[in-house]
Amino acid sequence: MSSETQAHFTDFKSDKQPTWCPGCGDFGTMNGMMKALANTGNDPDNTFICAGIGCSGKIGTYMHSYALHGVHGRALPVGTGVKLANPELEVMVAGGDGDGYSIGAGHFIHAVRRNVDMTYVVMDNRIYGLTKGQFSPTSREDFETSTSPEGTKQSPVHPLALAMAAGGSFIAQTFSSDAKRHSAIIEEAIEHDGFSLVNTYSPCVTFNDVDTYDFFRDSLVDLEDEDHDPADYDQASEKIMDFDNIYQGVLYQNPDSVGYEKRLGIEEPMNDIPDGAPEGAMDLVREFY
Amino acid sequence: MGARNHDVDLAGAGGDRGRDLAHPLGGRRQTGGEAGDGIDSTGKIFAQALSRAGRHVFTSKDFASRIRGGYTAYKIRTSVDELNSVVDRLDILVALTQRTIDENTDELHEGSVVIFDGERSWDAEVPEEQIELDVPLKSLAEDAGGAIMQNVVALGAACEVANFPIEHLDSALEKRFGDKGQKLVDNNQEAARKGRDYVRENYDHDFGYDLETTDNDYVLLNGDEAIGMGALVGGCRFYAGYPITPATNVMEYLTGRIDRYGGTVIQAEDELSAINMALGAARSGARAMTATSGPGIDLMTETFGLIATTETPLVIADVMRSGPSTGMPTKQEQGDLNATLYGGHGEIPRFVLAPTTIAECFHKTIEAFNLAEKYQTPVYLVSDLAMAVTEQTFSPEEFDMSSVEIDRGNVVTEENMEQYMDEQGRFMPHYDAADGISPRAFPGTGEGAHMTTGLEHDELGRRTEDTDERVQQVDKRNRKVETAQREEEWEYREFGSESAENLVLTWGSNEGAIREAMDELEIDVRFISVPYIFPRPDLTDAVEAAEQTVVVECNATGQFADLIERDTLTRVERINKYNGVRFNADELRELITETFAGESEVTA
Numbered sequence: 001m002s003s004e005t006q007a008h009f010t011d012f013k014s015d016k017q018p019t020w021c022p023g024c025g026d027f028g029t030m031n032g033m034m035k036a037l038a039n040t041g042n043d044p045d046n047t048f049i050c051a052g053i054g055c056s057g058k059i060g061t062y063m064h065s066y067a068l069h070g071v072h073g074r075a076l077p078v079g080t081g082v083k084l085a086n087p088e089l090e091v092m093v094a095g096g097d098g099d100g101y102s103i104g105a106g107h108f109i110h111a112v113r114r115n116v117d118m119t120y121v122v123m124d125n126r127i128y129g130l131t132k133g134q135f136s137p138t139s140r141e142d143f144e145t146s147t148s149p150e151g152t153k154q155s156p157v158h159p160l161a162l163a164m165a166a167g168g169s170f171i172a173q174t175f176s177s178d179a180k181r182h183s184a185i186i187e188e189a190i191e192h193d194g195f196s197l198v199n200t201y202s203p204c205v206t207f208n209d210v211d212t213y214d215f216f217r218d219s220l221v222d223l224e225d226e227d228h229d230p231a232d233y234d235q236a237s238e239k240i241m242d243f244d245n246i247y248q249g250v251l252y253q254n255p256d257s258v259g260y261e262k263r264l265g266i267e268e269p270m271n272d273i274p275d276g277a278p279e280g281a282m283d284l285v286r287e288f289y
Numbered sequence: 290m291g292a293r294n295h296d297v298d299l300a301g302a303g304g305d306r307g308r309d310l311a312h313p314l315g316g317r318r319q320t321g322g323e324a325g326d327g328i329d330s331t332g333k334i335f336a337q338a339l340s341r342a343g344r345h346v347f348t349s350k351d352f353a354s355r356i357r358g359g360y361t362a363y364k365i366r367t368s369v370d371e372l373n374s375v376v377d378r379l380d381i382l383v384a385l386t387q388r389t390i391d392e393n394t395d396e397l398h399e400g401s402v403v404i405f406d407g408e409r410s411w412d413a414e415v416p417e418e419q420i421e422l423d424v425p426l427k428s429l430a431e432d433a434g435g436a437i438m439q440n441v442v443a444l445g446a447a448c449e450v451a452n453f454p455i456e457h458l459d460s461a462l463e464k465r466f467g468d469k470g471q472k473l474v475d476n477n478q479e480a481a482r483k484g485r486d487y488v489r490e491n492y493d494h495d496f497g498y499d500l501e502t503t504d505n506d507y508v509l510l511n512g513d514e515a516i517g518m519g520a521l522v523g524g525c526r527f528y529a530g531y532p533i534t535p536a537t538n539v540m541e542y543l544t545g546r547i548d549r550y551g552g553t554v555i556q557a558e559d560e561l562s563a564i565n566m567a568l569g570a571a572r573s574g575a576r577a578m579t580a581t582s583g584p585g586i587d588l589m590t591e592t593f594g595l596i597a598t599t600e601t602p603l604v605i606a607d608v609m610r611s612g613p614s615t616g617m618p619t620k621q622e623q624g625d626l627n628a629t630l631y632g633g634h635g636e637i638p639r640f641v642l643a644p645t646t647i648a649e650c651f652h653k654t655i656e657a658f659n660l661a662e663k664y665q666t667p668v669y670l671v672s673d674l675a676m677a678v679t680e681q682t683f684s685p686e687e688f689d690m691s692s693v694e695i696d697r698g699n700v701v702t703e704e705n706m707e708q709y710m711d712e713q714g715r716f717m718p719h720y721d722a723a724d725g726i727s728p729r730a731f732p733g734t735g736e737g738a739h740m741t742t743g744l745e746h747d748e749l750g751r752r753t754e755d756t757d758e759r760v761q762q763v764d765k766r767n768r769k770v771e772t773a774q775r776e777e778e779w780e781y782r783e784f785g786s787e788s789a790e791n792l793v794l795t796w797g798s799n800e801g802a803i804r805e806a807m808d809e810l811e812i813d814v815r816f817i818s819v820p821y822i823f824p825r826p827d828l829t830d831a832v833e834a835a836e837q838t839v840v841v842e843c844n845a846t847g848q849f850a851d852l853i854e855r856d857t858l859t860r861v862e863r864i865n866k867y868n869g870v871r872f873n874a875d876e877l878r879e880l881i882t883e884t885f886a887g888e889s890e891v892t893a
Contacts, residue, residue: 016751045737050569060740061751064730067571069752070565070740071595077529077562081569081577082732084553089573089732110558143617176664264553271574271731272525273697277690281522285688288508289341 002060007043009034020055021129025202028124028176030059032200033092036186037065042090049092052104055130055204056096064118071095073104076111079118083130086269089116089262090190095180096130101137101157108159110161112166115194117259121186122159123176123202127209133207143210146169159242160251171240171258175216176203181224181248186249194257195213201246216246231255330465331440332363333680335447336509337461339367340682341504342453347372349871350619350678360388362470369503370679373646373801374874380498381450383443385426387411388881402450406441408440420496421448433480439478445484453500455485508685512676512798513580514651516606517542518688519576520578524695525604527570529563531585534618535677536608539580551611560585563591564605571601573742574700574731575756576658580606584615584630585624587620594633595743599750600719600727600766601826602698604654609673611869620869622676623797626848628645629669630823631862636763640664640771640780641822645782645800648687650676655693660777663698664769665729671822673843674870675798701728703735715739717748721761723865724766770870781826782818789813791885792835794861796822796849799841803881805874806847812885825852839864839884845869 020026033281037047051057053072060067067087070078079093100108100122111120127145128134134147138159142151163171170192174180174182182200190198201216228249229235236252239245329350336346344367351362364379366372379396382389390413399418406683407413407423415421424446426439428799433442441462448455459478466473468762510518517539520528528547530540544554553573556561563579570577581589586607596603611617611626616624629641640660644653650672657668701709705716709720709728718739725746729739741750747758782800785793785807791814795803800818807816817831832838832853839849847863854861862881866872 014751034433045735047735047738048572048732049740058301060742065738066572067740068569069744070568070599071591071743074565074592077557077565078572079560080555081529081566081571082573084555084566085570085573085575085577086732089541106558107562110562145665154829188665237398243430265548266551266553267733268551269574269733270552270570270576271524273576273695275524275695276521277693280522281693281843282685282688283510284518284546285685285690288510288514289505 001113002076004067007038008042009038010042011064012037012047012063014114015059015152016061018062021056021206023084023205024055025125025176025204026055026059026123028179028182029055029121029200030062032174032176032179032183032186033047033059033094033121036181036190037090037092039183040090040190042190046088047090047092049094050075051094052096052099053130054096054099054128056094056099059094073099073102074107074189075099075118076104076107079120080111080114080116083116083118084264084266086260086271087117089267089270092190093118093120095120095122097124097126097136097138097157097159101159101162104153105137105157109162109166109261112163112168112195112197115257116166117191117193117195117261119186119198121198123274124159125202125204125208126156126200127204127208129204129207132144136231145207158243159171159199161232164237164252165239168197168252169194169254170250171236171252173199173201173246173248174199175201175220175248177217178248181222185248185250188253192253192257194254212239219246221245223247223251242255302436308337318713319675320846329361329363330806331444332365334441334461334465335444335458336365337464337812338457338482339365339453339500339715340507340509342457342500343461343505343507344369344500344682345372345507346509346680346682347374347716349375349675355581358393362389362392368502369501372805373453374805375802375871376873377875381447382611383440383447384413385409385439387413388565390415394692398499404446405448410447422450422488422492424484424760426484429483429487430631433483434476438477438480439479445481446488449485450479451498451500452496456501457502465674466860475738492706506685507682509577509680509682510647511538511678511680512644512647512672513608514542515647515863516580516654517546517673519651520604520658521546521550521660522651522654522690525578525658526575527555527568527575528548528552529555529557529566529577530579530581531557531560533560533582533585535610535674536585538677539606539608560588561592564596564603567594567603568596568601571603572599572732576662578604578606579660580608582608582610582791583612583628583646586625586628590632594635594637596667597639597766598743599741600665601667602658602665604657604661604670604671604706605667608677609671611674618871619674621843621869621871622672622777622869623843624794624848624867625671625846626822626852629671638666638766639664639823640668640670640770640773641671642821643797643820644676645797645818645820647676647679649682652687652698653820659694659696659749660773663696664726664773665698666766666769669852671797673798673835675843676680699726699728701734701737702892703737706730706734706737711749715749718750719746719748719762719765721748721765725765725771727765742881772825777820779824779826781828782820784816784818787816789815789816790836791815792817792831792838793841793881794819794828794838794849795841796820797842799843801840802872802874802877805879806838806877808874809880811880812882814881819849822849825856827856828853829857832859832861837862839881841872841877841881843867
């Protein structure tokens with residue numbers, strides 16, 4: 001892409017046909033990501049997408065950008081390395097509820113508190129789809145699956161609350177079929193200076209007959225319709241800890257957030273090095289005198 | 290353990306005996322706290338003083354082999370001649386507890402001096418043949434400004450015993466405490482003088498030592514620092530790691546220094562994260578690395594396969610310690626050869642380098658980065674605890690900066706990437722090149738957008754299960770290693786007499802001890818030290834030419850010996866040591882002699 005012309009969101013689309021099931025929420029999630037990237041002035045050549053394993057992990061294949069599809073649960077560390085080594089890149093990490101909140105939960109907490117400037121879109125369908133229908137960390141306690149015939153008997157993970165507790169600077173939630181709101185919120189996430197969590201309800205039409213499009217459509221409360229100030233920590237905490245309702249919108253944004261890479265003083269891409277020892281290298285040896 | 294010989298003069302020529310000074314601190318190992326209290330920093334000050342006086346130094350940290358935990362010693366060998374090994378003799382011992390004496394009884398000899406503080410609450414029992422030197426370390430330190438300086442008082446006493454001018458110690462104290470203010474420097478220098486004067490005034494004795502000084506210029510560093518410096522010089526700009534003994538020092542060295550070159554060090558939440566961060570940085574185009582030890586290698590192994598499959602250049606240092614599991618974290622072992630050579634599911638192309646000396650840790654790190662980038666393949670840089678905890682003197686010229694070359698491999702730009710585009714104008718990061726080496730486009734390069742994945746992929750980096758594409762990509766990745774095998778030098782290091790019928794082989798850090806052992810060996814040997822595990826030099830001719838071959842390594846099963854047998858289809862003798870303590874020159878001299886005399890399967 002030449003930088004003179006603004007990219008269209010279709011520039012972020014590859015010619016690979018998605019193998020997601022027809023009707024999968026991930027189509028809408030991905031479309032919103034592409035639109036938000038284009039609307040914020042990015043193009044495929046300055047964008048890096050990281051993904052892990054699961055249905056969500058396939059996203060790098062269907063999008064067009066620099067991308068790495070890595071091992072299960074480690075997409076956030078990869079994104080961290082990409083961004084720190086080249087702060088000029090737009091880094092977006094995509095994952096599912098299994099990748100992010102189960103096998104990768106440890107990284108999630110630390111990525112939140114490290115606050116590297118990148119956007120983390122989690123396609124939360126409350127089920128393991130790729131392995132054909134086992135419960136996930138966000139599944140309800142009474143959710144019956146092949147590995148939980150009498151329900152999970154565990155409390156689900158509350159990702160927004162985890163993020164808040166870990167010192168999150170941008171905590172949002174969207175619904176993949178609400179295309180306009182979904183992409184608008186991701187745009188805000190991209191523009192936020194720091195780590196942005198966008199937990200996106202992305203229904204699995206094949207294996208989850210509980211957390212369906214209808215369920216989310218009926219139960220989502222949009223913060224646009226509420227008098228909510230995302231910069232107000234107490235208000236945000238109250239909403240985030242309200243497990244009886246699910247919200248769409250930016251629940252919390254710390255207006256003073258500064259990306260970790262800036263706090264480290266990283267200004268330039270690290271890919272340019274001299275073709276021999278750096279100037280003054282002998283000083284390094286002299287330090288050992 | 291082999292029999293011990295306390296009378297061997299290892300430093301050799303000229304009447305300047307090698308002097309071995311142990312300076313153990315009993316009780317709990319002290320880490321942190323005000324500088325000057327820990328045994329490591331005190332020992333290092335003395336090592337530095339000797340180095341600055343133009344003497345060679347070889348130090349080791351002794352974490353007690355027979356009793357668990359709680360004891361540490363910093364041992365210093367010094368000579369005007371080059372030193373490459375620990376030995377099992379102590380000439381001067383500073384003991385702050387009885388245990389320090391008991392732990393080292395084997396190494397003390399007739400005339401060894403034991404410095405201790407008789408005013409402390411224990412009754413020192415010094416064996417009869419040793420010279421007792423009761424010095425009130427603590428009260429003298431208090432006189433100089435604080436009990437914390439008792440170790441420095443002991444250094445002053447040791448200077449007097451060794452007939453070593455205290456002015457050299459001043460310079461090392463200045464370096465150690467200079468940034469904390471002149472007052473602290475003065476106090477420490479005063480403390481040292483109190484120790485010296487006490488011995489001078491209370492013991493009218495010629496201990497027979499004369500540590501002459503030279504004008505030679507030396508620097509003093511350990512293996513981890515050498516790896517860190519090699520990384521900086523070799524263009525590493527991103528380091529992510531998780532602290533682990535004995536690799537942490539690499540990270541600590543780079544912290545603060547790498548920033549001067551526009552890089553950064555990240556302390557990750559675990560090793561899984563560390564290696565994935567490094568992978569991300571490498572995808573961004575930075576020279577990136579991580580360093581860890583065995584348990585970390587285990588955790589990183591899944592991602593190691595991803596790195597190789599996505600053809601990402603990365604350097605992973607494994608500073609080995611005793612395993613398996615948590616094993617003996619502060620003990621020496623070369624147990625990870627198989628893990629680094631074979632670790633991971635599936636078949637993973639890789640390079641495995643194993644520097645054989647502390648200085649080589651520097652050179653091999655630079656080489657590792659060049660190999661990683663030229664061949665877009667991960668490199669294991671395998672070092673070990675023995676090198677990590679040893680400070681050794683080198684001439685600064687050993688680190689010749691003018692000979693450093695950086696080869697970034699086939700990096701393309703928007704201007705020259707066209708040859709790597711498919712007919713639809715899409716960049717092919719896994720282009721099936723004749724030599725296996727594909728182009729690399731750093732993110733941000735116009736028209737270069739591409740993905741890659743741990744799934745098998747086509748030339749575009751997109752998932753495939755097509756049988757032909759699978760075979761094409763497996764072959765191309767393996768072909769890179771074949772290209773490297775052909776085009777790079779994978780030479781061994783050779784010592785002794787080439788025509789000798791006895792061949793000694795080793796890998797990694799045993800080189801120095803074997804070289805010293807050879808100095809006074811009564812039989813002729815050819816010694817080959819191998820710094821490359823994969824690819825590695827073909828030793829068939831050398832093994833066939835020898836009457837007998839023995840492979841020396843610090844592990845129980847002989848992992849390198851197995852490789853040699855496989856490569857050469859010839860049985861070899863083995864000398865293995867796995868009690869947690871590195872080989873020393875004295876025991877190796879005996880073990881090698883015994884082995885070639887026909888006593889096979891020697892276990893140290």
